[in-house]
Amino acid sequence: MNIPDHIYLHANRLSDQIQEGNISTEAVVEESYRRLEKTEEDHALNTFITTCEESAYRRASKIDQQLEKGINPGPLTGVPVAVKDNICTKGIRTTCASKMLEQFVPPYDATVIEKLRNAGAIIVGKTNMDEFAMGSSGENSAFGHTKNPRAEQHVPGGSSSGSAASVASGVVPVAIGSDTGGSIRQPASFCGITGCKPTYGHVSRYGLVAFASSLDQIGPLAHRAEDCRIVTNIISGKDQHDMTTTGQQVDKQNRDIDDMTVGVPEEFFGEGVSAVVQETIQDTIETLSSAGVSLQQVSLPHTKYGIATYYLIACSEASSNLGRYDGTLFGARESDMSSTRTSGFGKEVKRRILLGTFALSEGYANQYYRRALKVRRLIKNDFEQVFEQVDLLLGPTSPTPPFRLGEKTEDPLQLYESDALTVTCNLAGLPGISVPCSQTDEGLPIGLQIIAPAHHEPKMFQLAEQYETDNMP
């Protein structure tokens, strides 16, 4: 039985249909694997590293039994979810797309996995990504790159490449990713879907393999902002296993778009942002203005220092976090620690560890790491000042449409620049969402980014959902 897209690709509608008894959970799981098989046969996108049919069907059976007894399994009843492979799933291999963890099977579930299961969702597989979440294109995986389902010669973005591609190719309605410098929002933009990063501290990082602990956040990808909001609500919450969780709940507040003022930072349209992206977003701004949204130009003066600040901090934290991969307690092991690490890590990972080690080392820490921390505060201050005048900020998610596979692999700095518009959000700990906006003449997706003040997800989702309702089929 084939489930049509208009039901299958919307978590909310799918869950309702299952709860009403019109479709069984087992049939939905079958549908997800049927779609995956067909997609890989026809397009070889390489979206998944591991699929977990056995556990998925077992869960489906349990959920169908619960439904028969009149028990409501939760708001995501029977919804198939793909999970980025840097999030621990008990008994299911979790590799971070690295040879270092190729055989690693976590003995515990990440908190977000528990929450998804308690809401009735079914984990169908672990998605491909850039190794240890280090990348912006999906080309840094030890298990081969992922292709963009909308444009197969082009990158899907990264590092949540497989999560974005699994949703965009219609294999699952919802995927979970992680965002340290834009790794949910940018692939969402590149693949023409919606993805959001919550406020830092909303979602527990327990079970998320750490890259940069002061920047990492877990978030959802889906076809619509509504599904992103529902999933964000489910996975958020204070967690005793993660002392950086704040416990602030997200829910929809009724707020008229007409009452909001949206700022457009001039720096989001500067040098480095391609003409087609600028024109597309400017058109969108005019559309919103005609629809009654109040817009004004604002300034975030330290935006241009975002990449340097982000990479110095992220690589420094990563050099410390990845120190645990030494072959002692788990993971790959060779004859000695140095060989283990040198052959277990890919090129980009080694590059970032060395950079971080340098930035923290004696004689350089003040000039690089500490200075970056100070500029981080200035970046955060920019946002705070601007949010005294406006409710939300709006601009492009990525400076360019999705580039070709292999186009930016020779020059890592060029690849880093593709994060220019997303990193400042992580540095300041703010929530951000990317919604599909338009596409180039060649059919390459362009995403619109909305940024809210910390803990103001309701406003962000409000505008995103209204925008989608007005502009999407």
Place this chain on the structure above:
Amino acid sequence: MEIEQSLLEKMETLSVLSLQEGETENLRQELSSMVDYFSQLEEVDVESVEPLSHPLELKNVDREDESEKTLPPEEALDNAPARDGNYFEVPRILNDEDHQTHDS
């Protein structure tokens, strides 16, 4: 800033990595250009700006000193590259000479 070969070797030692012959020069040049790029932060006036190491600026988040359920040994050792009973078996890091020096 030019990252000299000797500095790169020092960083390799600190990060417990040993790059292959073919990789070293390329990486050295890449890191040099990146560090050059990051030097743009020197143009920012950070006089009397406090560093921000974390967006939440939390202090002393603690819990009650009560023991909790943790992983049983079997599960904790499940991914061990090598084990000996309930121990993780690892390559020897101390030699006999080290032991002797310690005893005297």
